[in-house]
Amino acid sequence: MPDGIEVGAGHRTRAMTTALAVTGGVSAVLAWLEFVLIRQQLVVGSWVIAAAVVAIALVRVSSAGKPAAVGTALGGVAVVTQVAWLVTGVHALWVTALTGAIVLVFFLLGAAWAGSSAASTRRAATAIPAGVAAAIAVVVSAAVIGTAASPAPLVRSLQAVGQSNSFEPDAQTSTTSVDGARLTNDVEYGSTLPNSFLDIYIADDDPSVSRPTYVTIHGGGWIVGDKTDGAPSADSGGASWAGPMLDAGYNVVSVNYAFAPSYRFPTQTIQLGQAMQFLEVNADGYGLDMNRVVLAGTSAGGHIVGNYATVQTNSDYARALGIEPTMDRSALKAIVFESAALDVGRAGAPQSPSPSNGFFFDIAARSYLDTTDTALLAQANVIDNVTADFPPSFISDGNTGTFPDQAAELSAGLDRVGVANRLNLYSKNEARLDHSFMSVDSEWTDEYSRLKIEFLRDVV
CATH class of the missing domain: 3.40.50.1820 (Alpha/Beta hydrolase fold, catalytic domain)
Incomplete structure (x- = not known):
């Protein structure tokens, strides 16, 4: 089993691949937490920035050429928009910051998957659980970004299964x-x-x-x-x-x-x-x-x-x-x-x-x-x-x-x-x-x- 894998002009070790995966996972959790804990924005937002900075460093070390440029750019967007949101409190910047952080997450996880062992048996064993995890992450992330932009779809879905707007009474007047x-x-x-x-x-x-x-x-x-x-x-x-x-x-x-x-x-x-x-x-x-x-x-x-x-x-x-x-x-x-x-x-x-x-x-x-x-x-x-x-x-x-x-x-x-x-x-x-x-x-x-x-x- 090889110790590392050639990726572009760089040599990615198993440790580096693991670091990319872990950083992507941690960044995903932080981005979701920032959505839920919006009023604790300074603390959680600071951790999101820290994770993005680590991601930029990992990408620059582990990749070269276009992948390195794309990863660095995504990390930069995540950092800049997050800082702008924390400073100004402008809602549109919060949505942009969440989007940037989540896109960076998927870039990191994709890079980690691409750099994982090329052994077919290992890839086959991990493909199904990785695919399920990725699908869940995509759904959750889409819900996070969509609700951050507007809570209306979430609220209307809740009302659809419970109390909602109606011109009809719940019961006949008596x-x-x-x-x-x-x-x-x-x-x-x-x-x-x-x-x-x-x-x-x-x-x-x-x-x-x-x-x-x-x-x-x-x-x-x-x-x-x-x-x-x-x-x-x-x-x-x-x-x-x-x-x-x-x-x-x-x-x-x-x-x-x-x-x-x-x-x-x-x-x-x-x-x-x-x-x-x-x-x-x-x-x-x-x-x-x-x-x-x-x-x-x-x-x-x-x-x-x-x-x-x-x-x-x-x-x-x-x-x-x-x-x-x-x-x-x-x-x-x-x-x-x-x-x-x-x-x-x-x-x-x-x-x-x-x-x-x-x-x-x-x-x-x-x-x-x-x-x-x-x-x-x-x-x-x-x-x-x-x-x-x-x-x-x-x-x-x-x-x-x-x-x-x-x-x-x-x-x-x-x-x-x-x-x-x-x-x-x-x-x-x-x-x-x-x-x-x-x-x-x-x-x-x-x-x-x-x-x-x-x-x-x-x-x-």
Whole structure:
């Protein structure tokens, strides 16, 4: 068995061939990690650059002529675009850097395969597993580059097998009793946008009693989710958000909305306005008091209610966004923020980093609006657009893989303009609480509900 193989004008040893293969494999993993861990770009990107530099050195030593020139050029592109991305943060450069790094990977792996032992028995034994590995790498890499360029295909594929945009209700509208409350399900509140349906819960099955109305908007990253998430029923998968509010003397309305990327910001704000107008017009028929309204939103829903409240209370902002207010400010008594993504530009950077949450939130944010547009991000930032007319707010979040920093910033901003608010956060010394912890049955969820109801009792 020969110790090396002639490749062009160079002599490639087995060690060099192995080095090319290993560097290619490591570079592939790093490129994929950079895609998943985009918010850790400096660390991972630096390793991608280091791997590309090593690749250039290996190519120049192991090859000659055109192969050496091509490998050096690919490595140079990977390094230059990666540095440019880390310095500028321009999204197109990130996509180019990922593409350059992945093309370099396949060049290295191809060079390693070409330089492997020429013995036919060895080649035959490794051809099939190498081919399978290469096919998997091609599929994963294509998915990485494609999703980096646009998350829309990935998101739509997820919606195709789950919740999606539809002009048809999930079930025929009917009125039933659920845990002692009157439920009217799948009421259509609009016809121009998909998912324009809501559920109405009347406490004690008695619409004759005047109670404040608690309108809640579900989470799901603006791309999934449903108004029945956490609904008060025997088969509910989590803590019931409606149960404590019904027990506290509120009627509850849960609203669905159109999903991104087919419908992007501020469509959901406009759609919530349609729901509020429908409820106002039909309040008597359902036994709702629309003069005392609390808006609550979880995660992505928190951004929607926050943005809607900003439109109702900041006339300059409403004009800039091109949306007319749809309810009397005096009727909007309070806002409840549950793990709200208030600054969409930082959605992919949750505190106490969670790679899975960060990846999902980043994909969701890019689906919801163009996160490369700084002017649009500033316009969508709830924290920076509140005024002294913003409603009193109860603001709560967990402490792991979520947005307690944004919750604290909103509270501080409301303090500065003199708006009553309560910030409800917990240290990790007390408990590890994930994003939307209030959707999971626990003593902390019970305490959250108690504190929220106490706050609302003073302002509604």
